[in-house]
Amino acid sequence: MSANDRAGRTATILCNCSGIISGQIAWDQVQDHLAEHPSRPLFRVDDLACGQDNLEALAEWLRAEQPARVVVAACSPREHLETFRGMMRKAGLNPYLLQMVNVREQVSWVTPDPAEATEKAERLVRGALERVQLHTPLAERSVPVQTRVAVIGAGPAGMQAALTLARAGREVVLIERESFLGGLPVRFEELFPHLECGPCLLEPLMGDILHGALSERIRLLDLSEVAQVKGAFGNYILSVQRRPRYVTEQCIGCMECSAACPGRRPDPWNTRGELAAIQVPFSGALPSIPHIDAASCLHLQGGTCDACVQACPVEGAITLDQAPERLEVEVGAIILATGALEKEGVPAAFAGLPDTLSAYAMERLLASNGPTEGRIETPEGRPPASVAIVQCAGSLDPAEAAYCSGTCCQAALKYEHMLHQKEPALPVTRLVREQVAPGLDAAHLAAHGSVPVRYAGPSDLSVEGAGDSRLIRVTSTGATVPAELIVLCRPIVPGAGTPAAAHTFEVGTTPEGFLAPRHGLSAPCTSLRMGIYLAGSARGPGDLREAFASGTAAAGLALSDLVEGRDLAISPERAEVRETDCSGCQTCLPVCPYSALTWDADLRVARVADLLCMSCGTCVAACPSGAITGHGFTRDMLRHELEGVLA
Amino acid sequence: MTSVISPEATGSIARPPMLKVVAFLCNWCSYAGADKAGTNQLAIPPELSVVRVMCSGRVEPTLILEAFQKGADGVMVLACHPGDCHYKEGNLRAFCRAELLERLIPQLGVDPLRFRFDYISAAESDKFAQITRSFVDGLSRIQKTAAAR
Ligand SMILES: Cc1cc2nc3c(=O)[nH]c(=O)nc-3n(C[C@H](O)[C@H](O)[C@H](O)COP(=O)(O)OP(=O)(O)OC[C@H]3O[C@@H](n4cnc5c(N)ncnc54)[C@H](O)[C@@H]3O)c2cc1C
Ligand code: FES
Numbered sequence: 001m002s003a004n005d006r007a008g009r010t011a012t013i014l015c016n017c018s019g020i021i022s023g024q025i026a027w028d029q030v031q032d033h034l035a036e037h038p039s040r041p042l043f044r045v046d047d048l049a050c051g052q053d054n055l056e057a058l059a060e061w062l063r064a065e066q067p068a069r070v071v072v073a074a075c076s077p078r079e080h081l082e083t084f085r086g087m088m089r090k091a092g093l094n095p096y097l098l099q100m101v102n103v104r105e106q107v108s109w110v111t112p113d114p115a116e117a118t119e120k121a122e123r124l125v126r127g128a129l130e131r132v133q134l135h136t137p138l139a140e141r142s143v144p145v146q147t148r149v150a151v152i153g154a155g156p157a158g159m160q161a162a163l164t165l166a167r168a169g170r171e172v173v174l175i176e177r178e179s180f181l182g183g184l185p186v187r188f189e190e191l192f193p194h195l196e197c198g199p200c201l202l203e204p205l206m207g208d209i210l211h212g213a214l215s216e217r218i219r220l221l222d223l224s225e226v227a228q229v230k231g232a233f234g235n236y237i238l239s240v241q242r243r244p245r246y247v248t249e250q251c252i253g254c255m256e257c258s259a260a261c262p263g264r265r266p267d268p269w270n271t272r273g274e275l276a277a278i279q280v281p282f283s284g285a286l287p288s289i290p291h292i293d294a295a296s297c298l299h300l301q302g303g304t305c306d307a308c309v310q311a312c313p314v315e316g317a318i319t320l321d322q323a324p325e326r327l328e329v330e331v332g333a334i335i336l337a338t339g340a341l342e343k344e345g346v347p348a349a350f351a352g353l354p355d356t357l358s359a360y361a362m363e364r365l366l367a368s369n370g371p372t373e374g375r376i377e378t379p380e381g382r383p384p385a386s387v388a389i390v391q392c393a394g395s396l397d398p399a400e401a402a403y404c405s406g407t408c409c410q411a412a413l414k415y416e417h418m419l420h421q422k423e424p425a426l427p428v429t430r431l432v433r434e435q436v437a438p439g440l441d442a443a444h445l446a447a448h449g450s451v452p453v454r455y456a457g458p459s460d461l462s463v464e465g466a467g468d469s470r471l472i473r474v475t476s477t478g479a480t481v482p483a484e485l486i487v488l489c490r491p492i493v494p495g496a497g498t499p500a501a502a503h504t505f506e507v508g509t510t511p512e513g514f515l516a517p518r519h520g521l522s523a524p525c526t527s528l529r530m531g532i533y534l535a536g537s538a539r540g541p542g543d544l545r546e547a548f549a550s551g552t553a554a555a556g557l558a559l560s561d562l563v564e565g566r567d568l569a570i571s572p573e574r575a576e577v578r579e580t581d582c583s584g585c586q587t588c589l590p591v592c593p594y595s596a597l598t599w600d601a602d603l604r605v606a607r608v609a610d611l612l613c614m615s616c617g618t619c620v621a622a623c624p625s626g627a628i629t630g631h632g633f634t635r636d637m638l639r640h641e642l643e644g645v646l647a
Numbered sequence: 648m649t650s651v652i653s654p655e656a657t658g659s660i661a662r663p664p665m666l667k668v669v670a671f672l673c674n675w676c677s678y679a680g681a682d683k684a685g686t687n688q689l690a691i692p693p694e695l696s697v698v699r700v701m702c703s704g705r706v707e708p709t710l711i712l713e714a715f716q717k718g719a720d721g722v723m724v725l726a727c728h729p730g731d732c733h734y735k736e737g738n739l740r741a742f743c744r745a746e747l748l749e750r751l752i753p754q755l756g757v758d759p760l761r762f763r764f765d766y767i768s769a770a771e772s773d774k775f776a777q778i779t780r781s782f783v784d785g786l787s788r789i790q791k792t793a794a795a796r
Contacts, residue, residue, distance in 0.1 A: 076682045077699065078674065105685025106697055110776075116693035119665065123696055508730070591704075593735040616734035617705030621744075633700055638710055645696035646667050646717045 010129055011067035012041040013058060015049040015074035017104050024108035024117040033122050039129040042067055049074050055087050062091035069132045073101035073125050094137035096572065096632065099128040127644030134637045138572035143611065145234035145568050146332040149558050150175060152226060152501055155183020156544055157536025158337030159205045160551030161558075166217040168559055173329050174209065175221045175240060177497060180285040181206045183339050183536075184360075185544060187269065187282060189367040189374065190418060192410040192543070193442045199284050201544075206286045221327070223291070226504050229334075232594070232612050233531025233561075234568040238329040244322035246292040246300075247278070251317045253288040255280070260311035265296035270371040271361040272379055278308045278318075283369045292320075333531045333558040336505060336515055337551060340537035341495030343401065346488055347393055349461045355379060355470075356486045359411055362389075366418050376423055378485055385468035386482035387426060389415055390461070392433040393488040397458050401491030403512065405541040408489035409436045413445040415487060429481045431455050431472065439545075453479050492541035507532055514540045525553045533557045573632030574613040575620055579605045581627035588619040588628060666694040666720040666786050670779065671710075672767075673703045673737070676727035679769035689776040692783040694720075703727070704737025708744050711762065712755070721761045721786045723779070728766040738766070760785050 014030065016022035022045075031043045042065060046054055049072060062070065070093065072084045077100040085095035101124045111117035147170060151162045154176035162172045185191060186206075188198035208214045221242055228239040247257075263277025270282065277297040280290050298305035299320050309318050342360050350356050355378045357365065364370040365377070378384050389412045394400035412430050419428045430452040437445060455461055455474045462473050463483065472483045494513040502509045507527040508516035515538045518526040525534050533554035536547040575596075577588075584604040588597050596612035597619060608619075608628075620630035672678040678699050684691055700706055703726030714722045724745060726738035745764030753759050763782050767775050 076685070078679060078682060102682070102697070102699075105682040106691070109685040109688050110691035111693045112690055113693065116665075120693045120696070127696065127698075506735070591740060593737070614734055616702040616737050617700060618702060618734065618737045618740050621705050621707035621710075622740065630705065633705055635707075635710070638698065638700070639713060641698055642669060642710070642714050642717055642719075645669065645698070646714070646719055 007066075008040065008068045009042045009065070010039040010069045010071060010132060011062055011065055012043050012071045012125065012129065013049055013073070014043060014045045014125075015072070015103075016045065016047045017075060017108075018048050021074070021104050021108045024111060024114050025103060025121045026114065026118045029118050030122045030125060034126060034129065037126065037129055039069075039133055041071070041129060050080050050083055055083070056090075059087045059090035062087070062093060067093075068097070069135060070098045071101060071125065071128045071132055072098065073103045073121065073128070075104040076102045076106070095140075096138040097132070097135050099132040099135065101125050101128045123645045123647075126647060127641040130644035131637050131641035134634065134640055138631055140569060140572055141610075142567035142569045143234065145562055145566070146236075146330050147171070147562055147564050148173065148329075148331045149333045149335060149555075149562070150226075150236070150238055150329060150331040151335045151337060152505075153183065153337035153339055153497070153536070153538070154178075154181045154209075154220070154222070155337060155339045155536055155547065156185060156202060156205075157339070157538075157547040157551040157554075158183070158335065159202070159209060160548050161335045161337060161535050161555040162218050163205060163208055163214060164552050164555035165558065166214040168555075170217065170559070172218045173221060173238075173331060174218055175224050175226060175238075175329075177223070177225050178281075179223050179245060179291040180281055180287070181209060181220075181222075182286070184341075186285070187367065188363045189370075190414060192414040193439065193445055195414065195417065203286075210287055221329075222287070224327075225500070227326075229505055230595070232614075233529075234332050235611060236331050236334060236531065238331065238334075240327040240329055242325040242327060244292075244294075244319075244324055245289065246294075246297075246320055246322050247289050247318055248316065249287075249289065250314050251289040252314055253290075254313060255290065256311040256313060257308035257318065258290060260307040261297075262305065262307060263293075263296045263298050265293050267371070270364045271358070273371045282367075292318075332562045333533065334505065335533045335535055335551075335554045335558060336501050336507065336527065336538055337535040337547075337554070338497040338501045338515075338538045339495065340492045340498065340514070340541055342490040343394055343493040344490075346490075347397075347400070347458050347461075349458065349463060350390075350393075350486065350488060353463060353486065355384070355484060356488060359408065359415075359487060359489045362415055362487045363411075366415065366422075374422070376419065376426065376485075383423075384426070384485035387419060387428045387485045387487065388472050388481045388483035389428065389430045389487040389489065390472070391430060391435075391452075391489045393490055394458075395489075395491040396433055399458075401493065401512070403491075403541075404434065404436060405489075405492040406436060407492065407541055407543050410442055410445060410543070412487075412489055413437065413450060416450055417445065427482055429453055429483075431461070431474070431481060433457065453481055492537065494538070498538045501538070505529070505532055507534075510540070512540070514538060525550050525557060531561065570610060571615055573630075574610050574615045575608045575617065576610075576629045576631060577606050577608055578627050578629060579603065579607075581625050582606055583625045583627070585624060587622050587624060591618050591622045593618070666783060666790065667696070667718055668692070668694045668721045668723070668779075668783055668786065669696050669698060669714045669719045670723040670725060671698050671700055671703065671706045672725050673705075673727060673733070674699055674701045675733035676731055676769050677703070677725035677767040677775070680725075680767040680771045680775045683769065683772035684775050687772050689772055690780075691776055692779050694783050694786075695779055702732060702734045702737035703741035704732070704734065706741060706744070708748050708751070711748060712752075715752070715755075715757055715761070720790065721763070721782060723763045723765070723782060725765055725767045725775070728768055731768060758789055760789060
């Protein structure tokens with residue numbers, strides 16, 4: 001064949017898939033019927049086109065034939081599009097001059113009648129032959145990535161992720177909405193399953209974040225929340241809102257200011273008692289610099305009080321005129337570790353009752369830096385005559401939380417154990433619907449002979465009497481449990497911070513409101529958005545082991561996806577506005593799910609930011625002027641494909 | 648290869664000439680569901696020609712009208728379930744456009760039963776087989792009624 005005859009032909013590779021396809025589809029018939037097709041197909045039947053040797057041979061054949069375009073009729077493009085694009089590159093052809101036809105999954109396997117299968121295959125190959133005539137070479141581009149990583153939430157999972165990244169030499173921005181590090185468990189005196197002290201477990205991590213070699217790579221933005229996210233994997237821009245602390249790092253932590261402060265607020269950390277307006281949340285909180293609560297500070301509420309400034313021995317440590325800051329942070333990837341909380345409120349049987357604590361409040365009551373310095377007292381300050389711990393108080397209940405939170409049983413066993421140690425004579429009873437204490441090392445928690453009282457569901461419990469003669473009655477069994485102090489282990493829910501993060505970072509949530517993983521089993525730390533990873537109980541209730549493991553995992557994912565010096569390939573199959581055709585109607589702007597379309601007010605045209613475009617084509621379909629080209633899926637390509645399959 | 652599906656099971660023998668049915672499938676859910684129907688060797692109507700798009704949101708109403716113009720007996724748009732769209736909300740756009748089309752096409756003399764919008768997840772190969780079958784069966788009923796007139 002002369003070079004001239006060859007020019008402009010469409011190489012058409014028909015795969016037998018080792019008989020799977022050719023058993024149903026008569027390729028010779030397809031070739032006969034399409035031989036005169038205007039695309040001038042140049043057929044080649046291959047027994048297994050994806051086989052390594054066959055790919056080499058096909059690439060060589062293509063290199064020799066130099067066709068204008070290529071069609072491969074084989075298996076699903078979901079499986080082998082990239083394989084055959086690789087073949088195109090090897091043959092020196094632009095990979096986008098290729099169209100695949102899925103004749104295995106969508107013809108031979110689903111069409112029992114060989115004649116019908118052959119007819120269908122012919123139709124689909126004709127569609128591809130016509131479509132591919134409109135394919136144009138597309139240039140693959142790559143952009144450098146920002147290797148810095150943002151970690152949102154400085155609980156155990158976030159701290160672990162930040163330190164893992166810093167150890168790999170990465171710069172990290174750690175963004176925490178509170179004034180202190182450590183999340184929930186830094187406030188817990190002891191941790192199940194080994195009854196280790198919470199702050200002691202976390203202090204080395206907090207120390208590494210605040211001082212020492214690794215701290216040089218970790219920028220902590222406390223009292224901060226991300227207000228806006230722009231960009232995409234490799235190049236995110238976070239706009240961070242930072243509330244003032246009103247106390248600088250010159251502070252020596254003497255707490256003279258708190259002693260002098262006349263402002264008062266309810267103590268949200270201890271859930272009872274009061275704090276001064278300038279105070280650390282609890283002793284041992286790090287950084288150990290107090291913070292002023294603007295709502296209760298007499299000065300910041302417009303008064304003239306400066307008692308703290310007067311009391312402070314370090315000049316300039318307290319700055320009452322500090323303003324909120326808005327910071328821009330550029331990162332390549334993001335780890336969300338915003339945690340979970342106990343659900344607020346109480347089940348109906350306990351509504352309005354005094355001396356009722358959440359599990360969190362119990363943790364603080366047991367803590368030596370808590371409201372009673374660890375003494376077991378009712379909120380009125382009396383030692384209780386009995387304690388009842390109600391587990392599953394809202395869990396396993398479709399009206400509250402249909403799931404098992406998985407950590408409360410061990411927490412309740414921990415409270416029972418700690419109460420026995422503190423007050424051996426104090427009667428403590430656990431009420432359970434189900435008891436779950438999985439893991440190699442959890443069994444010993446129940447080893448002190450603890451026997452729970454079972455109940456059937458939320459309506460099975462009622463409370464009778466008051467004070468030291470108060471009891472909980474289990475209707476179904478008639479059992480009664482002395483209950484002067486009642487601890488309710490409430491379901492673990494996303495709290496406020498996790499849904500806020502889901503909204504800002506536009507990652508999906510589970511029906512329960514936790515951050516949705518890409519896959520619950522195989523990708524539990526990957527979000528639905530490229531370059532955003534998940535760690536800790538923001539993904540659903542979990543213990544510390546899971547928080548640490550998932551923090552490490554999320555950091556590992558960020559490290560392997562975002563590599564120094566490895567540029568990010570941008571798919572050329574993206575949307576592009578032909579400015580001459582754009583009527584300036586702005587229909588496309590709100591339909592883009594990625595805010596990739598921007599408005600040029602001077603020229604009155606829309607533009608696509610190609611880093612942000614994810615190639616869904618929604619704007620292409622929405623544009624009334626047809627001014628947006630969806631490369632790889634243009635209007636004309638789809639029209640021609642339709643013509644081919646309908647011919 | 649001998650197919651595991653017996654021809655009797657499909658009930659689609661001797662139907663010349665074949666109806667022409669186009670189905671726009673999004674790459675991530677419905678196309679994956681159709682592929683799964685393949686791996687599970689479920690019978691899919693041979694009349695169906697699948698056009699792969701990245702997202703159901705890519706399919707503009709004019710393309711569907713053009714398919715009818717070019718001779719399609721039926722057109723389907725199959726999307727990810729609400730909340731599952733790979734691009735967050737393309738399927739919601741597709742749903743709104745489908746609602747519009749359902750009201751528009753009778754005005755153009757096209758039986759509304761010749762268009763169908765539905766959701767197919769990557770796992771729903773059975774549903775894919777079932778709705779494509781019932782859609783094509785519906786189209787052949789329409790054809791028979793028209794022929795009887
Ligand atoms: C009552 C109770 C007792 C428990 N006892 C134990 C135990 O004994 N042993 C055990 O292993 N596990 C225990 N757990 C579980 C343990 O607390 C969790 O496994 C752990 O807290 C998970 O860590 P994390 O980093 O994912 O989340 P968290 O500890 O909740 O930390 C999340 C951090 O993110 C911050 N944040 C939230 N939203 C935002 C936002 N939008 N922007 C910026 N920052 C944000 C929060 O302020 C917080 O600092 C207990 C849980 C509860 C509720
Ligand atoms: S990707 Fe399936 S509908 Fe958008």
